[in-house]
Amino acid sequence: MNAWIESWTGLWLLQPAWLLLGLALPLALLARRRYRPASVAFAPSALYDASAPRSWRERLRLPLAGAEVLALVLALFALAQPIERVRTPRDVPGLEILLCLDRSSSMRADDLEARRTRREVAIDAATRFIAARPDDRIGLLSFARYADLVCPPTRDHAALVAALRRVEPVIADGPEDATGIGAAVAGAARRLAVRPGAARERSARIAILFTDGEENVALAGSEAEISPTAAAQLCAREGIKIYAIAAGSGRRGAEGQWIELDVSALEELAQRTGGRAFRARRSADVDQIFRAIDRLERVELEAPEWHALERATPFLLAALALIAIARATALLARGTLP
Template sequence: MSRNAQEELLGFSFADGWFLLLVPLLLLLWLLIARRRLPALGVASVALFSDLPSGWRVRLAQLPLHLSALALLALSLAIARPQKLDRIPVESEGIDILLVLDLSSTMAERDMDAGGERSRLEIAKAVARDFVQRRDGDRIGLVSFALFPDLVCPATLDHQALDRFLRPLKHKAQRSPENRTGIGAGLALAVRQLEESESPGKVVILLTDGMENVNAITPEDAAKLAKKAGVRVYTIGAGGQGAGQGLFSLARSTDFSVLREIAEATKGQFFEAGDAEALGRIFDEIDQLERVELLDRLYRAEERFLPFLLSGAGLLFLALLLRATVLLAWP
């Protein structure tokens, strides 16, 4: 039985568990001795003494034997070193991740949902939320962009707080003056948040369904900033198949070549998601690609052998005391 199983079953585990092999041997020896009754007086037949009253000394004659057996059992458990393992909390070095989401009006299209009920943005948020919940130990933040980039939530270990910022995100209205796609500016803002980080890994996951049409900062320049800062960028082109079902669907196919170039320049990867299932698989793959090797769990061992040792010693002393005094057997 593993030590973890022992902990769950007993509340403690044994460091030198092989000493427990002594327990069945001691029990067997105890049974053999208990069954064997040495005569105190040699007679032809015990029937001669059948009518004699038996006192409490006779009834308790084997008590020292039983106490000795229990003492040896307790001592066997003591030398097996029972311990209580307390896990030592270790601050794991996770990585820093910034999600960068497009909020332009085309994210309202419903072409990625087989039932036509959820928009691209709703699907992206649902998949991103699931991804965040799996990233224990990582600091994750959120940047959105349309005409202007916006730091919605700085990188944080409080994933519930991030979720509260992520859920209410809305796409821009089609006629809004902010309804543009500033990929370069969004990526540049994310890189600025990560460039001072001392994390062993700095990652941006950028999702958009369109092409750059702001150029305040070009995607190429933003990619150079990311490369210089050591930020790896995973880019995801969502939809863009010309099969939109929503009010703002476009009868065209989106050119994601810029996204490929950003990923290649920063040693990331480019993905294209035509539907919700594909987007889920992409985030699963990124989740596996960006895993840091965690340290082995550390435990503090609290020795629990003393109660068994004292019990065994006490029982053995009591057995010897009884055998030498009130239960003394005369030859």
């Protein structure tokens, strides 16, 4: 019964048994009407002219009786001790997540699923992942040769998904068509790092790196570029986990030979940060990997706290007011009204 009352009124009763007395109210009224002896003998009402005007006392009898019944109901409701249960707000931080999406030209390949590119598979799986984590602040970084922050971590997931769907692969063999994994991971470290002087948040921070290639920007001799290993050290120092997803079946070499994707560098990268590396050869693998990451990075929330606000006083005051008005009106009607 309490659940039904709360759904209609928003109030929870501490002593709902008092309402059972209300069930006896119609029986008491019926017994009073049936067994109360008349003080004066009257002729049957059928002998009276029905069109004769009724006095004010007769007209007020039913409304006054109704007011007293309503007052009794309100008093019983007050005795049932209604309270309003208010949930105590908790400042429980979710995770801070940065999706790092490869946008090199090879993301147009459709080897994960027929008639769907690697980009489309990645975006659809990431969208489902985002929908499953409404309490987390999630951002987006895209990368090819360079890394670009597309959307900072936010709880506005509709805006995030819209930005995600706008990410397109770069032009094949263009100046940006490369895979800078080190640059992407270093960008994630900068974005997710706790700022100097700021209070360190309790929320965990992770980056999910989705790529279909190997590092080919920070090669031997390119001192100006940051390697995946150096970027991983930045993340490890900041307590940022990297989950790496290596997607696709590989690539064609310069002489037409098939080259399997080497995931050893991604495995080392993830291991250094306390994360994991995954291999996806089909679109179903991508979905399973995102679900696995979702399970691995869950914040256990405590049971919600509630506090009670007393709400009996308004019902008691309303009952007393109705009784006072009804009795005063009855006395006035007896004394002065015709």
